[in-house]
Amino acid sequence: MDVVLTMWLQDRRSRATGPICRETTRIIREFSGGWYGKTLHREGGFNSVEAARFGHVALKKIVDDGNRHAILTP
Structure with a gap:
């Protein structure tokens, strides 16, 4: 394959994935910041099980958003 191609x-690929990566980053920042602050305030901290639960929910949000994006994009 030549260099120009x-x-x-x-x-x-960068143009196609750029918006998706930015949206995924936005979801992670918003969700993790809110979860972290609320959990520290409400519980005083968290353990590895709660962190894993957070990761599961965060990943589900990202996948759901990706699916929504795929449906809305022609």
Whole structure:
């Protein structure tokens, strides 16, 4: 594969995945900040089981958003 084609393919991939990555980052920042603050205030801290539960819910939010994005994008 020549260099120009490779660069073109990389550019197309970046343009396609960029908005999805930014939205995923936004979800993680908003959800994790809110969860962390509420959990510290309400519980005084958290253990590994609660952190794993958070990770499960966060991943579900990301997947749901990705599915919604796939449905809305022609």
